[in-house]
Amino acid sequence: DAGITQSPRHKVTETGTPVTLRCHQTENHRYMYWYRQDPGHGLRLIHYSYGVKDTDKGEVSDGYSVSRSKTEDFLLTLESATSSQTSVYFCAISESQGAGGYTFGSGTRLTVV
């Protein structure tokens, strides 16, 4: 199995609080991605990274920020969580820009109350 872990696996937080989700990989892959999965919407890209300190926005980036200070770690931060950010969040990694597919983590289920 590819070495990609997400933490925490589950989190409940209150509206207005900051939340940080972590993605850690041991594959030394250059590209890392954050998706959210919601019923009826499939997988939607939030942010992605193409190297240390190099990140870009995806299709649903509002309310989220990311950081990548090391190759192995990609952090997703909700600056002030809202109920609309209740979702399952997946991190993915790839060696190239996706032609060989992505490897996904097991997800973080976030509930904002």
Add this chain to the structure above:
Amino acid sequence: GQQLNQSPQSMFIQEGEDVSMNCTSSSIFNTWLWYKQDPGEGPVLLIALYKAGELTSNGRLTAQFGITRKDSFLNISASIPSDVGIYFCAAHNTDKLIFGTGTRLQVFP
């Protein structure tokens, strides 16, 4: 933006039946992939297709890269209970993957 239209949205079938699902787009892609997501887990790559017209099998799964490069198909033969899950198509554009909205498969004994 580019979109993948995946159908059907859900399927309820009996064990032993064959399953077909497809993914279409108005855009041309050079790579099509199919993923399966088990409940509570992340999607896992099943099959990758790199050439128009290509037909590739992985056990009971067979996928095809459409000749127009705008679609792809996944077939599952003789379904079993562990086939339950969500199946996603994905296509590669210049710098990342685009995902379909998924087909939820339920298999009844």
